[in-house]
Amino acid sequence: MPFPPPCVRRALPALAAALLSVSCTGDAGGGGPTGADTAGDPLFPRLGNGGYDVGHYRLRLDYDVKRRRLDATAVITARATEAIRGFSLDLAGLTIRRVTVDGKEAEVQRKGSKLIVRPAAPLGKGATFRTTVDYDGRPRTLTDPDGSTEGWVPTDDGAMAVGEPAGSMTWFPGNHHPSDKAAYDIRITVPEGWTAVANGELRDERSRGGRTTFAWHSGEPMAGYLATATIGKFEVARSTTKGGLPLYVAVDPREAGRSRKPLSRIEEILDWESRLFGPYPFSSSGAIVDHEPEDVDYALEVQTKPVYPEAPDHTTVVHELAHQWFGNSVTPKRWRDMWLNEGFATYAEWLWREQHGGDPAQKTFDSLYARDEDDPLWEFPPGDPGSAKNISDDPVYERGAMVLHQLRIAVGDKTFFRILKEWPTTYRHRNADARDFIAFCEKAADEDLSELFDTWLYGEGRPEWEYEP
Incomplete structure (x- = not known):
């Protein structure tokens, strides 16, 4: 960082x-x-x-x-x-x-x-x-x-x-x-x-x-x-x-x-x-x-x-x-959804590198996923930080971005990048929470994504799961 x-x-x-x-x-x-x-x-x-x-x-x-x-x-x-x-x-x-x-x-x-x-x-x-x-x-x-x-x-x-x-x-x-x-x-x-x-x-x-x-x-x-x-x-x-x-x-x-x-x-x-x-x-x-x-x-x-x-x-x-899009224009309803700010802003960094001659987002994801199970990255799920002292820790930033990368894999680039654009446009100058985002993604993808979010957004520890389209 x-x-x-x-x-x-x-x-x-x-x-x-x-x-x-x-x-x-x-x-x-x-x-x-x-x-x-x-x-x-x-x-x-x-x-x-x-x-x-x-x-x-x-x-x-x-x-x-x-x-x-x-x-x-x-x-x-x-x-x-x-x-x-x-x-x-x-x-x-x-x-x-x-x-x-x-x-x-x-x-x-x-x-x-x-x-x-x-x-x-x-x-x-x-x-x-x-x-x-x-x-x-x-x-x-x-x-x-x-x-x-x-x-x-x-x-x-x-x-x-x-x-x-x-x-x-x-x-x-x-x-x-x-x-x-x-x-x-x-x-x-x-x-x-x-x-x-x-x-x-x-x-x-x-x-x-x-x-x-x-x-x-x-x-x-x-x-x-x-x-x-x-x-x-x-x-x-x-x-x-x-x-x-x-x-x-x-x-x-x-x-x-x-x-x-x-x-x-x-x-x-x-x-x-x-x-x-x-x-x-x-x-x-x-x-x-x-x-x-x-x-x-x-x-x-x-x-x-x-x-x-x-x-x-x-x-x-x-x-x-x-953050002007994610956090400032679309603002969380509650502080537990800080990942909607930090996960998106962190993933913007991944995409910048990917599209400007740096590491692909998948490589960034893989290097994070390779961390040991006792690494602080897996201390708590990004969608449920549990305590106010946790809202700016790595799981909110890095695991929040990992949630978005798994979403990208699950729905494909065409739908994912449409979500990236339409989510902040739909909720422009409004407040939103994780339930709003999940419902928005499921409608855009026309599929049930509950397993993905249950695992990556709310799951405890290092996820042992791979999405198969």
């Missing part, structure tokens, strides 16, 4: 107690039902919230680089999916100054990583409401079990915001589960001479009084863990592909030399992946390359602009850009 591992890491030890400490439904203090204070994810039982669906986040962030302090306002537009008297938001750390709902003061409680809000009046089912949260403080980082870091990560010239699986709640309140995607507008004010990069397209950049505000717009739905607000002294290159897609590439000058060649291939890689996976699902692309942020040694598939902690190689760029 180009960076260990190329995307996410493990998961949430620093928050484990908080994420397990509160019941799945709650009351905001006083009679009346509240939305669930969790999305009910088995691997992350305290992430996400119920009772509403977010349509849009408008974030205003003012960052003092020297003091590492954030002064911010989040305006969250949502629709009530049931009649509720209150609701909760995910937010780790920071100080709440004021919360209003539809312009009226709301009661607020803090319970661990939950911000429980009680509006002045109940919200009827189907009602659209706007919650405004004013907050400030020094954003925190979260430490994962392997010692890696996520959240708002300070750098020597600013900050890197990386959020998978839960780090985004360290810098803005929201429904931080991938099942609730929304559009974003993010305005970031920093000292003049610094650059602030977020998702989507830069709509405005203006300086006043020694500070510069960058206004970013992301119109396509995005899960919270894919949001970023990365600040630093960057060299910025703006261009447009031959097909008219805007590219925005921000690189720390210390990484510029080694980054030049791999990043120059972004358009080539996007063209190749678009032929395989269907039209690129977003209205812009690019990259952010920082310089060795503290404890961050992984790349992350931030929507429209993957984030790299140092100059990437081109294989890592292939992987992270493939």
